[in-house]
Amino acid sequence: MAFVRYCEKHGWIDKVPPLEKLETRDVMKGRPITGEEFERMLKVTSKVVGHEYAQTWKFALQILWESGFRISEMIVNLLMIR
Numbered sequence: 001m002a003f004v005r006y007c008e009k010h011g012w013i014d015k016v017p018p019l020e021k022l023e024t025r026d027v028m029k030g031r032p033i034t035g036e037e038f039e040r041m042l043k044v045t046s047k048v049v050g051h052e053y054a055q056t057w058k059f060a061l062q063i064l065w066e067s068g069f070r071i072s073e074m075i076v077n078l079l080m081i082r
Contacts (some may be wrong), residue, residue: 003067003077017080022073038065 001021007013033041042061046054063074 003069004080007077007080013080019076019080022076 001016001019004013004016004019008016038061042058045057045061049057060074060078063069064071067074069077
């Protein structure tokens with residue numbers, strides 16, 4: 001919700017849509033990646049997804065890295081601003 005309110009504040013969306021809070025009982029698996037691992041991942045993005053989609057994927061990865069969102073949270077928020 002914080003991201004959606006941020007988008008509204010900056011005029012990227014007209015209003016905050018009514019949303020229900022996502023509930024989950026899943027616990028984090030594994031460990032957060034390090035900054036070095038993240039940079040390595042960005043470097044090979046185009047090899048994995050292709051040059052045509054690399055910038056879009058790098059943008060999505062940057063959102064995840066900087067926000068701490070789960071993948072499902074990012075997808076829901078991106079769908080809200082479309």
